[in-house]
Amino acid sequence: xxxxxxxxxxxxxxxxxxxxxxxxxxxxxxxxxxxxxxxxxxxxxxxxxxxxxxxxxxxxxxxxxxxxxxxxxxxxxxxxxxxxxxxxxxxxxxxxxxxxxxxxxxxxxxxxxxxxxxxxxxxxxxxxxxxxxxxxxxxxxxxxxxxxxxxxxxxxxxxxxxxxxxxxxxxxxxxxxxxxxxxxxxxxxxxxxxxxxxxxxxxxxxxxxxxxxxxxxxxxxxxxxxxxxxxxxxxxxxxxxxxxxxxxxxxxxxxxxxxxxxxxxxxxxxxxxxxxxxxxxxxxxxxxxxxxxxxxxxxxxxxxxxxxxxxxxxxxxxxxxxxxxxxxxxxxxxxxxxxxxxxxxxxxxxxxxxxxxxxxxxxxxxxxxxxxxxxxxxxxxxxxxxxxxxxxxxxxxxxxxxxxxxxxxxxxxxxxxxxxxxxxxxxxxxxxxxxxxxxxxxxxxxxxxxxxxxxxxxxxxxxxxxxxxxxxxxxxxxxxxxxxxxxxxxxxxxxxxxxxxxxxxxxxxxxxxxxxxxxxx
Numbered sequence: 001x002x003x004x005x006x007x008x009x010x011x012x013x014x015x016x017x018x019x020x021x022x023x024x025x026x027x028x029x030x031x032x033x034x035x036x037x038x039x040x041x042x043x044x045x046x047x048x049x050x051x052x053x054x055x056x057x058x059x060x061x062x063x064x065x066x067x068x069x070x071x072x073x074x075x076x077x078x079x080x081x082x083x084x085x086x087x088x089x090x091x092x093x094x095x096x097x098x099x100x101x102x103x104x105x106x107x108x109x110x111x112x113x114x115x116x117x118x119x120x121x122x123x124x125x126x127x128x129x130x131x132x133x134x135x136x137x138x139x140x141x142x143x144x145x146x147x148x149x150x151x152x153x154x155x156x157x158x159x160x161x162x163x164x165x166x167x168x169x170x171x172x173x174x175x176x177x178x179x180x181x182x183x184x185x186x187x188x189x190x191x192x193x194x195x196x197x198x199x200x201x202x203x204x205x206x207x208x209x210x211x212x213x214x215x216x217x218x219x220x221x222x223x224x225x226x227x228x229x230x231x232x233x234x235x236x237x238x239x240x241x242x243x244x245x246x247x248x249x250x251x252x253x254x255x256x257x258x259x260x261x262x263x264x265x266x267x268x269x270x271x272x273x274x275x276x277x278x279x280x281x282x283x284x285x286x287x288x289x290x291x292x293x294x295x296x297x298x299x300x301x302x303x304x305x306x307x308x309x310x311x312x313x314x315x316x317x318x319x320x321x322x323x324x325x326x327x328x329x330x331x332x333x334x335x336x337x338x339x340x341x342x343x344x345x346x347x348x349x350x351x352x353x354x355x356x357x358x359x360x361x362x363x364x365x366x367x368x369x370x371x372x373x374x375x376x377x378x379x380x381x382x383x384x385x386x387x388x389x390x391x392x393x394x395x396x397x398x399x400x401x402x403x404x405x406x407x408x409x410x411x412x413x414x415x416x417x418x419x420x421x422x423x424x425x426x427x428x429x430x431x432x433x434x435x436x437x438x439x440x441x442x443x444x445x446x447x448x449x450x451x452x453x454x455x456x457x458x459x460x461x462x463x464x465x466x467x468x469x470x471x472x473x474x475x476x477x478x479x480x481x482x483x484x485x486x487x488x489x490x491x492x493x494x495x496x497x498x499x500x501x502x503x504x505x506x507x508x509x510x511x512x513x514x515x516x517x518x519x520x521x
Contacts, residue, residue, distance in 0.1 A: 028053050035064070038138030042131035045072050045123055046079070061088035062140060073119035082108040087140040100145035103136070107151040114158050114235075147174045152195075158235040165235050167203070170195040177211045185258060186210065187220050201228035201248075210258070218258025225251045230274060241281060247274030247317065253309075266309040277320035277333070312341035319362075323405075330401035334362035334370060345378055368394030368416065384425045391418040396440065414440035422482060430483045 032053035039048045051066030064087070069080040083106055090102040136144055152170035176189040187208030195203045207221020230237075230247040237244055253266030320333035339360040356376035364370045369392045377384040396403075396414035403410050415438045422431030 028055055031055055035062075035139055039135040042134035042138055044125055044131050046070065047072060047075075048135070059088060061086065063087075064139065071116055071119060073123070074113075074115045077111055077113075079112060079116055080108060080110050082106075085139070089142065090146050099142055101140045101142040102146040102148075103140075103144050104148045104150065105152065107153070108149060110152070110154045112154075112156045143177075145175070145177050147177060148172065156235055158238075162235050162238070163232070165232055166198055168196050168199065174209060174211070185218070185220075185256075185261065187218065191219060191221065197225075197228055198232040201232075202226050205255075213259055216259060218256075220254070220256040220258070222254050223252070225249070230271075230276070241279045243277040243279060245275035245277075247276065248272045249274075262305045264305055264307045266307075267311070269309050269312040271312075271314045271317060274314065274317035274319070276317070277322055277331075279322045279324060281324050307344075307346045309341065309344040312339075312344060314339040326405040328401050328404055330399075330405050332365070332399075332402070334360075334364055335366045337362040344376070364391045364394050365398035366395075367398065368392055384423075386423045387421070387431075389418065389420045389422075391416070393417055396437070409442060412441045412443040414438065428483075428485055432481050434480070 032050050035053060036048060036050045047070050049068045049070070050064055052064075054063040054065065056062070062085075064085040065083065067082050067085070068078040069082075070076075070078045086102075086104045086106070088102050090100050149170060149172040152167075152172065154167040154170065155164050156166075157164035170193070172191075172193045174189055174191045187210045189209045189211055191205070191207055191209045193203070193205040197203055202225075204224045205221045207219060209217060209219040209221075211217045228249045230244045230249055234244060248271075250268075250270045250272075251266055252268050253264065255265075256263045315338050317337045317339075318333060318335045319337055320331055322331040323329060337360065339358065339362075341356065341358045343356045345356060356378070358372070358374040358376070360370070360372040362370045370390065372387065372389045374385055374387045394416040396411045396416045399416065400410035417436040417438070418433065419436075420431065420433040422429060422433075424430075
């Protein structure tokens with residue numbers, strides 16, 4: 001009798017399971033259409049296409065299989081493909097009296113190109129109003145409390161030959177998402193992210209978050225980035241006129257991004273064997289330069305993100321500046337650059353005695369031994385700084401494009417040195433620059449190079465020759481004072497330093513050449 005009862009019970013359970021399975025299969029397609037319609041009704045600017053849905057009645061869970069997300073403005077290609085999303089009740093939360101959901105995304109792939117980004121930038125609908133949270137509720141009736149991403153992949157691509165930027169093997173976990181409203185800058189939810197960038201660099205983020213903060217979620221976490229190849233960033237950097245050929249970047253520190261505070265506090269930043277070049281280009285959009293200057297000025301005055309770095313180390317790198325607005329184009333660079341920056345900040349620090357420092361050793365134009373020592377003192381509306389610069393024995397032939405651009409001549413030989421000390425305080429510049437030219441020879445049109453001096457008149461065309469001969473004779477060993485207000489004392493520290501160095505180089509070393517050369521033509 002006992003065996004019959006057990007057989008009957010097992011048979012009944014089996015029949016119930018079969019019926020439940022059949023019923024689930026019958027409801028799968030109507031439920032798929034319902035979920036897809038609910039998500040699309042919630043979303044603004046995007047559409048979802050669900051391939052399949054599997055309902056599991058015994059556990060009350062769902063699997064959404066083979067689904068894509070497309071952007072209305074740029075539907076091809078889709079911005080995301082998700083092989084599987086598993087949504088279920090978070091059973092552990094039931095012990096605390098909470099009925100919430102657990103979402104697990106298996107190997108999702110996110111794809112963005114520049115067209116997607118431009119369309120997103122043009123859309124004025126705030127992200128919090130795009131309907132993503134309502135779309136999640138359309139999938140599952142309970143609010144998400146545990147979110148997991150396993151084996152994710154993110155690709156950003158540009159049109160043209162640039163290699164896409166790819167983040168792979170992305171694992172993300174966020175817990176206790178549906179917490180009660182917390183006090184400002186209190187982060188009750190644990191978050192963790194691990195990923196590989198371009199098959200070489202490793203990124204790890206570990207910290208806390210407040211997913212209910214308004215108007216957007218806040219997070220505070222440690223960040224570790226190791227071995228990022230700079231050429232991976234070409235699709236992003238070229239929009240800022242930065243050209244990169246090689247180098248690796250590593251950074252460790254802490255970030256805090258919340259409605260009332262945005263900070264990046266880096267303990268160490270290391271740049272190794274970098275080859276970076278900033279290119280100045282003509283722009284057809286009037287006023288863009290002025291707008292960029294105003295935007296950069298805010299970095300020092302009221303930055304959107306407060307950035308500090310305890311120690312920045314640059315080793316064996318090449319840093320260049322190219323001017324494509326000059327005729328001919330010219331390039332200035334330092335090679336074999338080793339630099340150390342300490343206590344860098346883009347805002348005034350609470351400690352008035354806190355001073356940032358920079359020490360640089362390099363080869364100007366590949367030949368001139370160069371040292372620079374600088375101190376920076378961020379202030380509320382400006383940055384005060386001091387610079388001591390020394391360049392010894394640069395081969396002047398490496399600067400021929402510069403001489404041609406500003407003086408319509410070149411040199412066959414010569415050595416160039418420069419010594420300068422400059423201070424900027426309260427928007428006022430004061431200091432000196434002392435350029436030295438030695439053993440200079442300018443090639444003659446009809447023969448071998450002639451010694452710099454009286455023979456220069458036969459080396460170049462008559463009118464311009466007199467200008468350059470006189471200019472160089474004045475500059476052979478002349479100490480020139482540089483003083484007066486900065487053109488814009490509120491610009492960012494790097495703009496201010498760049499402006500001062502341009503003043504030292506062009507206004508002291510080549511005074512009036514461009515103007516005089518044009519007058520002589």
